[in-house]
Structure formats: C-alpha cells, structure tokens
Amino acid sequence: MSAYTIARSHVDAALAESASTKVPAGDCLHALLVTVAQALTKERGVADTRHALEFQMNNLNEDADYEFMRP
Numbered sequence: 001m002s003a004y005t006i007a008r009s010h011v012d013a014a015l016a017e018s019a020s021t022k023v024p025a026g027d028c029l030h031a032l033l034v035t036v037a038q039a040l041t042k043e044r045g046v047a048d049t050r051h052a053l054e055f056q057m058n059n060l061n062e063d064a065d066y067e068f069m070r071p
Contacts, residue, residue: 011029011032014028014032015028015029037049037053040052
C-alpha cells in the first residue's frame with residue numbers, strides 16, 4: 001500500500017461522511033487541506049510545506065507539462 005492509496009482512502013471517507021451529514025464537499029476538502037498543511041508543517045517545516053503546496057498549485061492542469069519540463 002502506498003502513501004497515496006492511504007491518503008485517497010481517507011479523502012474518500014471524509015467526502016462520504018460530509019455527504020451523509022450535509023456538509024458541503026468544498027468545505028470538507030478545504031478543512032482537509034488546512035489540516036494537512038498544518039500537520040505537514042509540523043513534520044517538514046514551513047518552507048517545505050510551502051514548496052509542496054506551490055508545486056501542486058502550479059501543476060493542477062493535467063493537460064499541461066510540469067513547470068520543470070522543457071517543450
């Protein structure tokens with residue numbers, strides 16, 4: 001089992017619980033993001049967390065090349 005498999009199962013469970021309790025999915029996902037960012041900061045520090053979040057934000061478009069790739 002990979003870290004991504006574990007994380008995906010928790011996100012899926014949180015979204016299922018939010019749906020059953022009528023908490024908007026966007027609110028639940030935002031709360032997960034904040035909670036994970038706080039936990040990652042404790043584990044790896046602010047700079048690494050900022051870099052990880054910025055990298056993900058800069059590369060959300062699945063059809064575009066990653067910013068470090070050359071054309």
